[in-house]
Amino acid sequence: MASGAKLPVKNWPREIKFLTKPTLSEKLDDTILGPLGFDKKPGPRFAGTPSENVAIKQITNPTHPAAGEYGLFATKNLSPGSHILDYLGNYHETVPEDTDEASNYDLVLARDIGGTGRGVAIDARFAGNEARMINDYRGVAAKPNAEFKERETGIMGVYVVVNNGVKGFRGIRKGEEILVSYGRSFWSERREAIE
Template identity: 45%
Template sequence: MPPKQDTLPKNWPPILPYLRAPSYSKSLTPTYLSALRTKPQDIPVIPTNTPRGPCQLVRITPITSPSHPTNGQSGLFATRDLKPATFILQYIGEIHATPSNSDPDPHAESNYDLSLDREHGIGIDADKRGNEARFINDYRGVAERPNAEFREVWDERRKERGMGVWVLPEGKSGKGRGIRRGEEILVSYGRGFWGARREGEV
């Protein structure tokens, strides 16, 4: 059953399915699922007290500043002060495999597709369904540097790999300052993301 309207995050798009757990593409064969459910060494674990459903640490907020690159869309903002290296929330969407043959990749044009396992070609796409993490914007044009990062995580309750959003730890470009209440959560999408977008514009 779809989530009740009153249990959705504030400002969640009504036409978009909200996920509390990943969905799985039919492209995930047993080989892919085995890779997904094999725990790598030295991988951070999602805190077991992390609630399923809307995250109380963040708020989806419409962007109304003309100077913001995503003006007219939305961003994700902190609802309280977040210390360096804090786990914020999991990036949830459809876990899928990238076609290894000449079949077209239905996720190739998505702006919400994160690579989870490059070796096996596994990704997480939140284009058509997901959670609040899909609203995280790139720092370029907004701030001097990102204040958060995507990092692979292990979901102990589901016994599988995933992608998490973390406040940058001390010693990285965030310089250990954390994220203040009301501040936009910003990551770096990476050069590959922007390079592919520039190629598409040619």
């Protein structure tokens, strides 16, 4: 993004390209794109972005694991099971030669597309939308209040969990941080890299 250019949403990182639809790796062919419902372009099936449901805010709580960084917060009350936004980034095949091993923003969409044994993931390290700002719940809340799940074939959505096991859970309230579980594999891989 050019210096002085208007940010697409408040607090968007200048070095990250803001996407309104995903980009596709050159390595993805019709064998993968067809079952995902894509041509050589992702098409118009994605939820509008920027999203009216969320805002990016700096985390000021010193005990938060991402203190000083940013998180994603609800701009209105979001009921259990409701769609918050889609996760946008670069769709790529889950093979080493098409995967950025250093990315912390890579989310597996499908491990086996159309019985081919080939998987696809979405990486928002260098380009994405507000969904890339969602933090893990660990160290912040007892349970996640949101989850990643396929909204329709080829599209990963972020949803308010229906029941997170917390008594009286009514969804995500306006002003609350949207938190997911990154999964055990995310944290195990990072622990192994440190050791």
